[in-house]
Amino acid sequence: KIRIEPGRIRPLDDAAINRIAAGEVVERPASAVKELIENALDAGARRIDVTVADGGRRMIRVADDGSGIAAEDLPLALSRHATSKIDGSDLLNIHTFGFRGEALASLAAVGRLSVTSRPEGCDAARIEAQGGAPGPVRPVAGRPGTVVELRDLFYATPARLKFLRTERGEMQAVTDVVRRLAMAEPYARFSLSDATDAPREVFAVAAETGDPRDALTARLAAILGPDFAANAIAVDAEREGLHLTGLAALPTWSRGSAVHQYLFVNGRPVRDKLLTGALRAGYMDVLSRDRHPAAVLFVDCEPAMVDVNVHPAKSEVRFRDPATARGLVVSGLRRALAGAGHRASSTVAE
Ligand code: ADP
Ligand code: MG
Secondary structure: OOOOOOOOOOOOOHHHHHHHHHHHHOOOHHHHHHHHHHHHHHOOOOEEEEEEEHHHOOEEEEEEOOOOOOHHHHHHHOOOOOOOOOOOOOOOOOOOOOOOOOHHHHHHHHOEEEEEEEOOOOOOEEEEEEOOEEOOOEEOOOOOEEEEEEEOOOOOOHHHHHOOOOHHHHHHHHHHHHHHHHHHOOOOEEEEEEOOOOOEEEEEEOOOOOOHHHHHHHHHHHHHOHHHHHOEEEEEEEEOOEEEEEEEEOHHHOEOOHHHEEEEEOOEEEOOHHHHHHHHHHHOOOOOOOOEOOEEEEEEOOHHHEEOOOOOOOOOOEEOOHHHHHHHHHHHHHHHHHHOOOOOOOOOOO
16 A cells, blocks of 8 residues: 655746646657747748658757747747737637747757747847757847757657657658648648758648639649549538638548548647548538548638637647537538539438
């Protein structure tokens, strides 16, 4: 029988607090890449170049051409709960990917972090942090925008290191993150390079142009292949302030697994049971049970209609009105499929 002596309560020091919080935000290299790309997009970047070595373990670098960080703000950028994105008074009205102000602080706690930034019309400056402790801000040469580099991820937490997959497994997860974010941002150009040996580009999409639907179709053709785009129909529906857009593959282009299901809420890639279920239900009458629909769907609404604050990694969401969200997806898909001549045998009404 284990007896626990009553102990004295002591506050944790900052380094420990950061390391614990970091565990929630940075599970693996792909989660770091996601946070860094989202920061670039929040900064209005139109060009995002990601480089990783050893599946992200040895090095992750994200370079963008966004608005940059003022030199005097660099120490704040690395401190917890400091953000330029919300003022804290309206957590229901978030229009950016970030808002918790903990990604960079967490990365600084789990690796060797350096942030080099140059806002328009300013000189570039760099800050480096190790084990959560930021060093001084130094002037350097640099291009407009921001370069964040994370080296030796989890060097201070060997337990975490042990849980990582093989280099290939981690690289796959990183690639998946870049592809998903690129789907939602067709006007930005993305590249992913593997610098493990000789630098090698593993993924790249050019910035798309044209109206949103054309740009999206071109982007999805670039990422999922022209075959997907040629066999998919546009989805466009609205219900009580929730908007559904995207491309849904014809039933004939269904897959043996759910690999080609990409769901986004307000531009965020999500893995959401409710939406996945609705996607299935939308195809129910036109697909046999062992087939899986392929679709890229975007649900957009006022930020107050959906809570993205469920988990720090933010891949889950909670709709204020889940039944409406489900109904929108089911009926939007059915209508689009019916319009393409795949009228379900039963009723189309939802
Ligand atoms: P959050 O994104 O939740 O605000 P982060 O820790 O990810 O928190 O970033 C902290 C702050 O650093 C951001 O609010 C932003 O002002 C700044 N920042 C981080 N990355 C970039 C970037 N790539 N370009 C411009 N500013 C950035
Ligand atoms: Mg962020």
